[in-house]
Amino acid sequence: MNQPTETSVSAPRACFIAAGLDVLGERWALLALREMSLGVHRFDQIARNTGASRDILTGRLRTLESRGVIERVQYSERPPRYEYHLTTSGAEVAPILIxxxxxxxxWMRDETPRASYxxxxxxxxxxxxxxxxxxxxxxxGSLMLGPLVSTAGTDPASDQ
Amino acid sequence: MNQPTETSVSAPRACFIAAGLDVLGERWALLALREMSLGVHRFDQIARNTGASRDILTGRLRTLESRGVIERVQYSERPPRYEYHLTTSGAEVAPILIxxxxxxxxWMRDETPRASYxxxxxxxxxxxxxxxxxxxxxxxGSLMLGPLVSTAGTDPASDQ
DNA sequence: ACAGGTTAGTTGGAAAATCCAACCGACTCG
DNA sequence: CGAGTCGGTTGGATTTTCCAACTAACCTGT
Structure with a gap:
């Protein structure tokens, strides 16, 4: 296992898991990314396939875009229509989905039929x-805490 | 990539990712599991280290327990005190955390210092x-949809 | 004996997030 | 012209979460 980590005092543990969940942990975010990984890029289909209501899906997609995980791509000029694509960062969410x-x-096996992968x-x-x-x-148990890392401007190629 | 999967009609995609998120996707659930993987098992410390409010955390732990992901273990008789431990199922959440x-x-590198792993x-x-x-x-892109699976009573040993 | 601390919660009320169905604008198609 | 498509937005109801305080049941030191 692991020896208990004694954060003796108070503040929540700032770690990369928490930071990742900040972006990916909001409701519908991972399901939207699932759709894009499966080749579904249109708003209507993403809404349908995830079950998210359209308004919150709009919000999620905007957040994911602003965090560089997806891109909003115009595919029709008139009328203006957009679809959503994974960036490199978004594509690398795959291991999490996997x-x-x-x-x-x-562990979630029950009577209801589900799509497998x-x-x-x-x-x-x-x-x-x-x-x-x-x-x-x-x-x-082989996952262990490492040192604190703060890495201003060490982003792996500003995206795309 | 992947050819678009046409769920032509309506209903949300019932898949194992969605099912997993049903249990692990609620707020604070994965952070609580992170704590237990790191060897923190007490309510107070889990609350502190995650930042979850105590009432919500109580609810989460109960859900995780009822889904067989964690166990509530009494470690003191008088007064009655409990701590939380991962079951086999819970321990196997590690790859997701990883x-x-x-x-x-x-992808989330910025100026704020965080614990690495x-x-x-x-x-x-x-x-x-x-x-x-x-x-x-x-x-x-190498994650693809498989066939629908419904597996009543195929659980891998009813747990631990 | 009593004050103070520890621990695992619970409570009540406010605030935030989500849900839902309907609507909109700008088209296209028959 | 009417209906349909598509990517949203809107308003209001519902649900979830937050927060600080409080409890019960002990233990420990003075």
Missing amino acids: SLAAWSST RHSCGADLNPVVSCAECGEEFTP | SLAAWSST RHSCGADLNPVVSCAECGEEFTP
């Missing part, structure tokens, strides 16, 4: 997460 | 997600 889908298909090789979804450094598979 | 932390530390081997967090079947690394 882990979520894998966890869910292992698979890898493009054709196999049922069965992802293995390993450390790029040592090659070892991540086991529960 | 992917989230990795995405965030790549690392693998137990000591290396900075740098997870690779690959297909257990073919061994290939998952690339953005």
